[in-house]
Amino acid sequence: MIEVKNLTFSYSKDKQTLHGLNFTVEDGEIFGFLGPNGSGKSTTQKILTGILKGHGGEVSLFGQDISNAHGPEFFQKIGVLFEFPYLYANLSAVDNLNYFASFYPREQRRDVGELLDTLEFKPDFLKKPVSSYSKGMRQRVSMARALVSNPRLLFLDEPTSGLDPSGAVLFRKIIEQERKKGSTVFVTTHNMMDADLLCDRVAFISNGNLMALDTPKRLKEKNSNHRVVIDYLYQGQRETKTIEARSLEAGIPFAHNEIISIHSQEPTLEDMFIQYTGRGLS
Amino acid sequence: MGKGFCALFKKDCRMLTSGKFFLMAIGFLVLYTAYVNLGYVRFMQMPPYNVYLYDPTGTQTEKSPLVQTVSSMEDMDAALLADTNGVGLDASTGVVQVVLYKGAEHVDRHRADYALSLLRPSAGSPPEIIRTNTPEQKARKEITCELLFFELVAVGFLGIAAVLFKEKGMGVIRVHAILPLRKSLFLLSKLAVFLLSDLVFAVLLTLLNIGLADGAALLPAVLLQTAILSLMMALVGLLCALLLKDFRQFTLAYLVIAIFGATPVFLSANTSVKFNWIGYHPFYHIYMSLKNTYFGMAVSPIYYVGAISVIVLLFLVVQLAFRREIGKEG
Numbered sequence: 001m002i003e004v005k006n007l008t009f010s011y012s013k014d015k016q017t018l019h020g021l022n023f024t025v026e027d028g029e030i031f032g033f034l035g036p037n038g039s040g041k042s043t044t045q046k047i048l049t050g051i052l053k054g055h056g057g058e059v060s061l062f063g064q065d066i067s068n069a070h071g072p073e074f075f076q077k078i079g080v081l082f083e084f085p086y087l088y089a090n091l092s093a094v095d096n097l098n099y100f101a102s103f104y105p106r107e108q109r110r111d112v113g114e115l116l117d118t119l120e121f122k123p124d125f126l127k128k129p130v131s132s133y134s135k136g137m138r139q140r141v142s143m144a145r146a147l148v149s150n151p152r153l154l155f156l157d158e159p160t161s162g163l164d165p166s167g168a169v170l171f172r173k174i175i176e177q178e179r180k181k182g183s184t185v186f187v188t189t190h191n192m193m194d195a196d197l198l199c200d201r202v203a204f205i206s207n208g209n210l211m212a213l214d215t216p217k218r219l220k221e222k223n224s225n226h227r228v229v230i231d232y233l234y235q236g237q238r239e240t241k242t243i244e245a246r247s248l249e250a251g252i253p254f255a256h257n258e259i260i261s262i263h264s265q266e267p268t269l270e271d272m273f274i275q276y277t278g279r280g281l282s
Numbered sequence: 283m284g285k286g287f288c289a290l291f292k293k294d295c296r297m298l299t300s301g302k303f304f305l306m307a308i309g310f311l312v313l314y315t316a317y318v319n320l321g322y323v324r325f326m327q328m329p330p331y332n333v334y335l336y337d338p339t340g341t342q343t344e345k346s347p348l349v350q351t352v353s354s355m356e357d358m359d360a361a362l363l364a365d366t367n368g369v370g371l372d373a374s375t376g377v378v379q380v381v382l383y384k385g386a387e388h389v390d391r392h393r394a395d396y397a398l399s400l401l402r403p404s405a406g407s408p409p410e411i412i413r414t415n416t417p418e419q420k421a422r423k424e425i426t427c428e429l430l431f432f433e434l435v436a437v438g439f440l441g442i443a444a445v446l447f448k449e450k451g452m453g454v455i456r457v458h459a460i461l462p463l464r465k466s467l468f469l470l471s472k473l474a475v476f477l478l479s480d481l482v483f484a485v486l487l488t489l490l491n492i493g494l495a496d497g498a499a500l501l502p503a504v505l506l507q508t509a510i511l512s513l514m515m516a517l518v519g520l521l522c523a524l525l526l527k528d529f530r531q532f533t534l535a536y537l538v539i540a541i542f543g544a545t546p547v548f549l550s551a552n553t554s555v556k557f558n559w560i561g562y563h564p565f566y567h568i569y570m571s572l573k574n575t576y577f578g579m580a581v582s583p584i585y586y587v588g589a590i591s592v593i594v595l596l597f598l599v600v601q602l603a604f605r606r607e608i609g610k611e612g
Contacts, residue, residue: 051459052609072462080460086453088293090300102289103461145457 001027001061001153001184002048008056009043017043018208020057030175030185032199032216034192034273040208041188042157048186049080049155061153076104079151083158085138089131093121093141096130097148104149115144120170135162143171147178154178157188172198192269202269206277216269223275224266231260286463290471297448298475303441307479310437311486314429318422318491326421333397334361337373346400369397415577419496423576426491428548430484430504431569434511436540439519442476443532446523450607459608466601473516480512481505492576503575510589511568517596524603564592 002025009018018040025031035041046052047059050070059066062077087096097112116126119140125133130141139162146154159175160168175185175198189195195202196216203213212219226245231238234256245264247253267275298304333349335342336358342349349371352358358370362383370381378401380394399406415423449455458468488504489497518539526532547565549555551573560566568589571581 046609049460072464075460075462078460080457082453082456084453086457088297088454089452090297099289099293100457100461103286103463 001025001029002031002186003060004044004048004057005059006057007044007047007059009040009047009052009054011043016208018055021205021208021210023203023210023213025184025186027184028179028182029200030179030187030198032195032202033186033188033205034190034195034202034269035205036190036277039205039277041205043208044205045155045157045186045188049078050074076108076149077152078155079146079149079153080155081142081146081157081159083161085135085142085162087130087138087141087145090129092125092127092129093133093137093144094126096141097144100145101148108150110148110150112144112148115147116140118174119144120167136164136167139163140167143174147174152183154183154185155188156185158190159187160189160191160194168194192273196269204273204276211276212272219272220266220269223272224264227265229263229265231262232256233258233260287467287471290463290467291474294445294471294475297445298441298479301441301444301448303445304479306441307437307483310433311483311490314433314487315490318425318429322425323418323421327418331393331396332361332365332368333371333400334358334368335371335373335401337371339374339376341373341376342371342378342401344402344404346403349400367393369393371397371401413577419492422492424552424573426487427569427573427576428552429491430487430508431511431572432544433483433487434480434508434515435544435565436536438476438480438512439515439539440536442472442516442519443523443536444529445472446520447529447532450523455604455607465604465608469520469597469600469604472520473513476516477509477512480508484508500576500578503581504572507568507572507575507581510586510593511572513593514568514589514596517593517600520600521596521603524600524607 002023004021004023007018007021008016010016021040021044033041033044043052047055047066048061050066053067061074064074088099091099093116094112097115101109101112113126121137121140121144125137130138133141143159146156154175156175160171163171172194175187179185185198187194187199199216201213201215202219204211214222227242228245228248229240229242230252231240232252233239238260241254242265243253248262252259329348334352335345335349336352336355350361352361355372355374358372358381362368362370362381366383367385368382372379372381378398380397382390382393384390385393455468458465484504485501488501491497492500522532522535526535543563543565546557546560547563547569550557550560550563550566551569567585571585574581
C-alpha cells in the first residue's frame with residue numbers, strides 16, 4: 001500500500017528534516033508512526049498525503065509514485081483525521097459532513113446519519129452548530145469526516161485525542177472494524193496505549209531518522225530480560241520473588257501456599273521508544 | 283468539477299450569510315440610496331453661497347431672485363455674522379462694494395465674482411454645454427460612481443478577507459488540501475460569490491440612483507468595469523488574508539489601502555487638486571475608467587489589456603500563497 005525508499009526532505013537548504021526513511025505499509029495493516037514533537041512525523045504524513053512536495057527518494061502509494069498521483073482519484077482513496085478537529089463552526093455536524101462528502105462520488109459515500117450513530121454522536125446535537133460541541137464531539141465529527149468517503153487508506157493523527165476512556169475504546173474498535181473491511185491505517189500518535197493495542201507494526205522516528213520498526217510485541221520481547229515477578233503467600237506471609245521465566249516450565253520452583261500474581265518484566269513500548277531514540281514522546 | 287464548484291459556492295454563500303455580509307450589503311445600498319436621493323442631489327442644487335444686497339436707492343434692477351435684500355448695513359452685518367460663507371453687496375453709494383469675511387484668496391475671488399454675477403444674470407455669453415447630462419444627472423452619476431468604487435474597494439475587500447480569515451482560524455483550509463477537488467476551485471468559488479454579489483450591488487445602485495432608463499443604458503459597460511474592480515479587490519483581499527497572520531494585521535493593511543490608496547484618487551478625480559504622480563497610481567486608472575463609463579465615454583483598450591493582465595497575475599500569486607498556506611497548515 002505504502003512504499004517509502006530513502007525519503008529525504010528539507011524545508012530550507014541548510015536544515016534537513018528527513019534523513020532517508022525506509023519503510024513499507026502492507027495492505028490491511030494498521031501501522032503506527034511514533035515520534036516526539038519535531039521528529040519529522042508530520043512532515044512524513046504531509047508527504048504521504050500529497051500536501052508537501054519536493055521530497056527526495058521514492059514514495060509510492062497504491063503502487064503509484066506519489067509525485068504523479070495528486071489528482072482527484074488519489075484523494076478519493078484516502079481519508080485523513082487531523083490532530084485537531086477542523087470543521088466549519090457555524091455549520092452543524094450533518095451539514096459539515098454533507099459538505100465534505102459532496103466532493104466524493106455518490107456510490108463511495110457512507111450514510112452520514114448512520115456514521116454518526118456508529119460514533120455514538122449525541123442525536124440532540126445533530127442540527128446544532130459545531131461551535132456548541134465539546135472537544136470529544138468535535139473529534140467524533142472529524143472521525144466521521146475521515147470515514148465518510150470509505151477510504152482505502154486512512155491517515156489518523158492522534159485519533160483518541162480529546163476523548164474520554166470509553167470514547168477511546170470506541171475509536172479503537174472502529175479503527176479495527178475499518179481494517180477488517182480492508183482499509184489500511186497509518187496512525188501517528190504519542191499515545192503508547194493506542195499504538196500497543198491497535199498497531200500491527202510500529203515505527204519509531206527521531207530527528208528525521210527511523211530508529212526501529214517491528215511489531216509492538218517483538219520490540220518488547222527483544223528487549224525483555226525474560227524474568228517474572230511472583231507475588232505469593234507462604235505460611236501466612238506475603239512475599240515477592242523475581243525468577244527466570246524459563247524456570248516456570250517445571251512449575252513454581254519455590255515453596256508457597258498461594259500464588260497471588262505473576263507479572264512478566266517485559267518493558268513497555270514507551271521504555272522501548274526511549275531506549276531506541278534516547279528521547280521521551282512528549 | 284462542476285459538482286465540487288457548486289458545493290464550494292453554496293458553502294461560501296452560507297458563510298457570507300451567517301457572517302451577515304449580504305445583510306450588510308443591503309444596508310449599505312439603502313444608506314447610499316438615501317444619501318444620494320435625500321441629501322446629495324438636493325445639496326448640489328443649492329446655491330453655493332448666500333448673497334445679501336443693501337441697495338436703499340434700488341439701483342440693481344436686474345438682480346437674480348437668489349439675491350436677498352437687507353434693509354440696513356446692520357442687518358447685512360448680522361446676516362454675514364450668522365453665515366460666514368455668505369457674500370454682502372453694498373450698493374448704497376451707487377458703486378457696488380463686496381463685503382465678506384476673508385477666507386482663502388482664490389475662494390474669496392470666486393465668492394465675489396459669483397455674487398456680482400447675480401446682479402446681472404443676463405450678462406456674459408452662455409457657456410457651451412458638453413453632452414446632454416443635466417446638472418442633476420451629472421451629480422447623480424458622479425456620486426453613484428464614487429459610492430460604487432468605495433463599496434468595491436473598501437467593503438468587498440474587507441468581506442472576502444473576513445471570510446478567509448474565518449476559515450483559516452477554523453483550520454478548514456487544511457481539510458480542503460486532502461479533498462478530491464482542484465485546489466484552484468476553492469479560490470474561484472469565493473471570487474464567483476463576491477463577483478456576483480458586487481454585480482447585483484452595482485445594478486441596484488445604478489438603477490436606484492441614476493434612474494431606470496438612464497441606468498439601464500449604462501449597465502453593460504458599468505458591469506464590465508465593476509467585474510474588473512471586483513475581481514482585483516477580491517484577489518488583493520485573498521492575498522492579504524493568506525499572507526497576513528491575523529485580522530488585526532489585516533486591519534492595518536486595510537487602512538493603508540482604503541485611506542492612503544483611495545483618498546488621492548478621489549481628490550485628483552473630483553477636485554482641482556492634482557498630483558504629478560497620480561498617473562502611476564493603479565486605482566486612479568480604475569476609478570477614471572468607471573467614471574468615464576458612467577458618463578458614456580470610451581475606455582482605452584490598453585486599459586483592458588492591463589486590467590486582465592493584472593487579474594491573471596494576481597490570481598497566480600494568490601494560488602501560490604494558497605498552496606503555501608496549505609503546506610504550512612497541513
